Amino acid sequence: MAETAVSVVVPALDAAATIATQLDALAAQDADVGWEVVVVDNGSTDATVEVCRTYAAVLPSLRVISCTTPGTSAARNAGAAAAFGKLLLFCDADDQVAPGWLAAMTRALTHTDADAAGGAIENDLLNPGSQPYLPRHPDHLPVVAGFLPRAITANLAVRRDAFEALGGFAPEYDYGGPDTEFCWRLQLAGFRLAYAPDAVVHYRHRHELRAVARKAYRTGISRGRLFRDYARHGMPRPRLVGVLVRWAGLAAQAPVALLSPRVRWRWTEQASAAAGRVSGSVRFRVLYL
Structure with missing residues (x-):
C-alpha cells in the first residue's frame, strides 16, 4: 500500500448499533492516496470493538485503539496521536460519509491554501420520516455567537502540522462547543478554515426532545x-x-x-x-x- 497520507479518525462509545454503517461507507471510498482508519474506542461496554474487527478484510488499514480518558475530544486527540497520516479527517461513529468524501476532503487541504476544512452536512438520509422541525445544519460554515465560523467535528479535516501546533482539541470543552473552540483557536492562530461542499456527511440527528x-x-x-x-x-x-x-x-x-x-x-x-x-x-x- 502507498505511504499513508490520510488518516480518518473515528471516536466511538457504545456504537455497535451504528458504526457498521460508517465503516461500510468508508470501505467504499475511492482515493488515489494511501489512507487508514483509526477507530478510537472510548470505553465501550457493547460490541463496538467486535463489530470493527469484522472489517479486517474490507478495510485492511483499519486499526482500533483504546482511549480510557472519557470524552470525544480526548478520543480524537488519541486517534490523531496514533495516526500515521499528514492529513487528519474526523467523522463520527453514528453518521455516514457520502461517496467521494475522503477524496473531496483531501483535495480541500492539498489543492488550496486551507489548513482545515469543514464539509457539508446532509440532514435527511439517516433521519427518514423525521419531524420537519428537527434542528438542521446549514449548507455553509455558520458564524457562531456573532464571532467566527466553525465546522463540526462530524465532518472536519485538519493538516497535522496545524493540529499539533494548536495542541489538538480542548477536553474541557467536551460537553459543549469543542468544535467551535477548536475552529476559533485555529483561525486566531493564523490558520485558514475553508468550506468543502463536496465532502458530504449524512448526519444522524437526535430524535428525542x-x-x-x-x-x-x-x-x-x-x-x-x-x-x-x-x-x-x-x-x-x-x-x-x-x-x-x-x-x-x-x-x-x-x-x-x-x-x-x-x-x-x-x-x-x-x-x-x-x-x-x-x-x-x-x-x-x-x-x-
Missing part, C-alpha cells in the same frame, strides 16, 4: 466558557435588548408550546439554551445571557 434539550443546555453553558476565554479576542456579548426580547418570546410562547409539537420542539431547545447560558454565566463568572 430530551436529548435535544440536553445538547442545547450544554451548548448554552459552553457559551459562558467561550466568552470568558474569547471576549478579549473580540467575541461579542449579546445585547441586553436582544436578551430581553428572547426571554419575553419564550414566556409568550410557553402556552402554545403545550399544544403544538412544532413550537414545543423549538421552545424547548431555545429555553434549554437560555438556561444553559445562565448556568454558564454563574459557573464561569461572566455575564453572557
Whole structure:
C-alpha cells in the first residue's frame, strides 16, 4: 500500500448499533492516496470493538485503539496521536460519509491554501420520516455567537502540522462547543478554515426532545466558557435588548408550546439554551445571557 497520507479518525462509545454503517461507507471510498482508519474506542461496554474487527478484510488499514480518558475530544486527540497520516479527517461513529468524501476532503487541504476544512452536512438520509422541525445544519460554515465560523467535528479535516501546533482539541470543552473552540483557536492562530461542499456527511440527528434539550443546555453553558476565554479576542456579548426580547418570546410562547409539537420542539431547545447560558454565566463568572 502507498505511504499513508490520510488518516480518518473515528471516536466511538457504545456504537455497535451504528458504526457498521460508517465503516461500510468508508470501505467504499475511492482515493488515489494511501489512507487508514483509526477507530478510537472510548470505553465501550457493547460490541463496538467486535463489530470493527469484522472489517479486517474490507478495510485492511483499519486499526482500533483504546482511549480510557472519557470524552470525544480526548478520543480524537488519541486517534490523531496514533495516526500515521499528514492529513487528519474526523467523522463520527453514528453518521455516514457520502461517496467521494475522503477524496473531496483531501483535495480541500492539498489543492488550496486551507489548513482545515469543514464539509457539508446532509440532514435527511439517516433521519427518514423525521419531524420537519428537527434542528438542521446549514449548507455553509455558520458564524457562531456573532464571532467566527466553525465546522463540526462530524465532518472536519485538519493538516497535522496545524493540529499539533494548536495542541489538538480542548477536553474541557467536551460537553459543549469543542468544535467551535477548536475552529476559533485555529483561525486566531493564523490558520485558514475553508468550506468543502463536496465532502458530504449524512448526519444522524437526535430524535428525542430530551436529548435535544440536553445538547442545547450544554451548548448554552459552553457559551459562558467561550466568552470568558474569547471576549478579549473580540467575541461579542449579546445585547441586553436582544436578551430581553428572547426571554419575553419564550414566556409568550410557553402556552402554545403545550399544544403544538412544532413550537414545543423549538421552545424547548431555545429555553434549554437560555438556561444553559445562565448556568454558564454563574459557573464561569461572566455575564453572557
